[in-house]
Amino acid sequence: MNTPILLAKKPKKLSSELASELREQYDEREVVRIEVQTPIIDIAALRKRLGMSQQLFAEKFGLSAQNIRNWEQGTRKPDRAALLYLAMIEIHPNEVMQVVRDRKSISDLG
Known part of the structure; x- marks a missing residue:
């Protein structure tokens, strides 16, 4: 699924004075539309490739181990942010583990 992300958007209703000021400051050609593709991740396959149980992966x-179970069983689906995080794990698992360990x-110090 491609989800468009608008980096700039014109409001629907503006006072004429504010609209004039905005037109002067911003050229409409500067509005950029970027399509970000939401990855499809086979979480069970990823976890098994890494040789981890659901608990260890979590x-x-x-x-959350419960989230992992729900996602793998299909009772719930990861939200977009979780899918992007899982995509990072799929590509760079060791680096992501290191960041989690560091954090x-x-x-633990605080």
């Missing part, structure tokens, strides 16, 4: 990547050790 712990290593700072996720956890910092929060």
Whole structure:
């Protein structure tokens, strides 16, 4: 699924004075539309490729084991942010684990 992200958008109703000021400041050609494709991740296959149980996968990547179970069983679907995070895990699992470890050790200090 491609989800458009608008980086700039004209409001529907503006006072004529404000609309004039905005037209002077911003050229409509500067509005950019970017399509970001939401990845499709086979979470069970990813987890198995990494040789991890659901519990270990959840712990290593700072996720809920319940979410992992629900996603794998199809009772729930990961939201877009979770899918993007899982895509990062799929490409760079060791680096993501390191970031999670670093963040956890910092929060343990506080």
